[in-house]
Amino acid sequence: MAIILVRAASPGLSAADSISHQGTLQCSTLLKTKRPAARRWMPCSLLGLHPWEAGRPSPAVYSSLAVNPAGEAVVSSEQKVYDVVLKQAALLKRQLRTPVLDARPQDMDMPRNGLKEAYDRCGEICEEYAKTFYLGTMLMTEERRRAIWAIYVWCRRTDELVDGPNANYITPTALDRWEKRLEDLFTGRPYDMLDAALSDTISRFPIDIQPFRDMIEGMRSDLRKTRYNNFDELYMYCYYVAGTVGLMSVPVMGIAPESKATTESVYSAALALGIANQLTNILRDVGEDARRGRIYLPQDELAQAGLSDEDIFKGVVTNRWRNFMKRQIKRARMFFEEAERGVTELSQASRWPVWASLLLYRQILDEIEANDYNNFTKRAYVGKGKKLLALPVAYGKSLLLPCSLRNGQT
Numbered sequence: 352m353a354i355i356l357v358r359a360a361s362p363g364l365s366a367a368d369s370i371s372h373q374g375t376l377q378c379s380t381l382l383k384t385k386r387p388a389a390r391r392w393m394p395c396s397l398l399g400l401h402p403w404e405a406g407r408p409s410p411a412v413y414s415s416l417a418v419n420p421a422g423e424a425v426v427s428s429e430q431k432v433y434d435v436v437l438k439q440a441a442l443l444k445r446q447l448r449t450p451v452l453d454a455r456p457q458d459m460d461m462p463r464n465g466l467k468e469a470y471d472r473c474g475e476i477c478e479e480y481a482k483t484f485y486l487g488t489m490l491m492t493e494e495r496r497r498a499i500w501a502i503y504v505w506c507r508r509t510d511e512l513v514d515g516p517n518a519n520y521i522t523p524t525a526l527d528r529w530e531k532r533l534e535d536l537f538t539g540r541p542y543d544m545l546d547a548a549l550s551d552t553i554s555r556f557p558i559d560i561q562p563f564r565d566m567i568e569g570m571r572s573d574l575r576k577t578r579y580n581n582f583d584e585l586y587m588y589c590y591y592v593a594g595t596v597g598l599m600s601v602p603v604m605g606i607a608p609e610s611k612a613t614t615e616s617v618y619s620a621a622l623a624l625g626i627a628n629q630l631t632n633i634l635r636d637v638g639e640d641a642r643r644g645r646i647y648l649p650q651d652e653l654a655q656a657g658l659s660d661e662d663i664f665k666g667v668v669t670n671r672w673r674n675f676m677k678r679q680i681k682r683a684r685m686f687f688e689e690a691e692r693g694v695t696e697l698s699q700a701s702r703w704p705v706w707a708s709l710l711l712y713r714q715i716l717d718e719i720e721a722n723d724y725n726n727f728t729k730r731a732y733v734g735k736g737k738k739l740l741a742l743p744v745a746y747g748k749s750l751l752l753p754c755s756l757r758n759g760q761t
């Protein structure tokens with residue numbers, strides 16, 4: 352039975368969100384989930400390439416090496432990220448996590464309601480900061496809901512370090528300290544009750560530390576990088592800050608026992624959902640990000656469209672801008688399509704919330720179109736009515752047989 356020590360106050364959200372009292376939490380032992388050996392699965396989208404832009408190949412077929420203008424072999428971001436996906440899938444299949452860092456014996460108990468209070472606080476933060484995700488989690492089982500809340504809060508605090516009120520004071524050293532805290536909570540030594548909820552979550556689900564480390568790397572990137580030369584660079588950033596969320600979430604969402612999908616393919620779909628969400632987020636926030644001096648859109652694609660940073664700072668919707676945005680939206684939708692094939696492979700109890708989250712976030716793209724691509728001064732959002740309408744649609748989709756069964760693929 353692992354016990355964890357709760358220590359000092361913590362950065363991130365408001366001071367009220369961190370507690371300074373000492374305390375420990377009782378953690379249950381790691382739950383083991385059994386599933387049949389993964390069988391061969393070719394996702395529908397992998398049966399035929401759907402090229403976009405410069406003909407993006409699907410992971411299973413792209414060459415692992417590309418060549419840069421200087422003729423040097425370079426490994427694409429997609430290949431680097433796919434290697435992470437393969438590792439995460441292998442860990443989940445073996446139900447192992449990377450060796451736990453030097454776990455130390457803990458010597459205190461925290462009242463059981465301390466853990467409940469910790470998770471409840473996570474739920475309040477999730478509800479306050481992300482109503483769409485919170486709505487999705489309300490469709491989950493209690494244990495999964497709490498686990499996603501704990502993951503959400505850690506992700507939000509991590510994002511707030513570079514996007515929040517104290518962002519101007521954050522330094523790479525502070526991010527290093529945040530990573531050290533992450534290692535501590537992964538070894539059952541959280542600093543506050545919000546970390547303690549995640550500590551408890553990783554003791555219940557086979558979640559690996561790597562995606563969390565990579566999200567912190569994404570925040571380091573935000574500290575030093577305000578332009579992206581091409582989609583390869585942007586893809587890596589989207590992996591860091593959002594694809595990682597997908598990888599964190601799969602062990603909690605669970606894969607349906609009847610699924611014939613390979614674990615790798617489900618992780619690829621989770622990654623795709625994160626990438627799709629982040630691309631959508633970037634397209635939604637063009638004006639807002641530009642006012643903070645950040646342009647995430649690939650510089651080479653802007654130039655090919657006859658556009659420049661100045662056009663973005665000017666914020667005038669021209670036909671060049673409309674055509675550029677149409678291609679960007681098309682690419683984001685292709686990542687949503689890739690994600691859709693994986694949602695059907697999740698455990699039944701997780702499909703509805705993930706479908707709901709996917710449909711709602713994707714609708715932001717529709718709203719950008721409805722705004723005539725004015726994402727400079729208009730923030731696209733999905734109204735309450737459309738949000739509620741998406742729920743029964745998501746529920747209907749959650750009843751579909753897993754794609755791997757429908758295609759009779761083995």
Ligand SMILES: CC(C)=CCC/C(C)=C/CC/C(C)=C/CC/C(C)=C/[C@@H]1[C@@H](COP(=O)(O)OP(=O)(O)O)[C@]1(C)CC/C=C(\C)CC/C=C(\C)CCC=C(C)C
Binds near residue numbers: 620
């Ligand atoms: C029900 C459900 C999908 C829950 C996931 C909730 C969760 C853990 C979200 C974490 C989000 C977060 C705060 C990440 C930190 C970095 C960041 C801000 C990422 C951007 C999110 C949107 O934030 P927001 O809209 O608040 O943007 P602003 O900060 O206001 O600009 C991102 C766009 C990334 C979000 C990524 C996901 C939600 C990926 C979820 C993927 C899965 C759950 C995998 C599902 C499995 C399969 C097989 C498809």
Ligand SMILES: [Mn+2]
Binds near residue numbers: 632633636
């Ligand atoms: Mn944003």
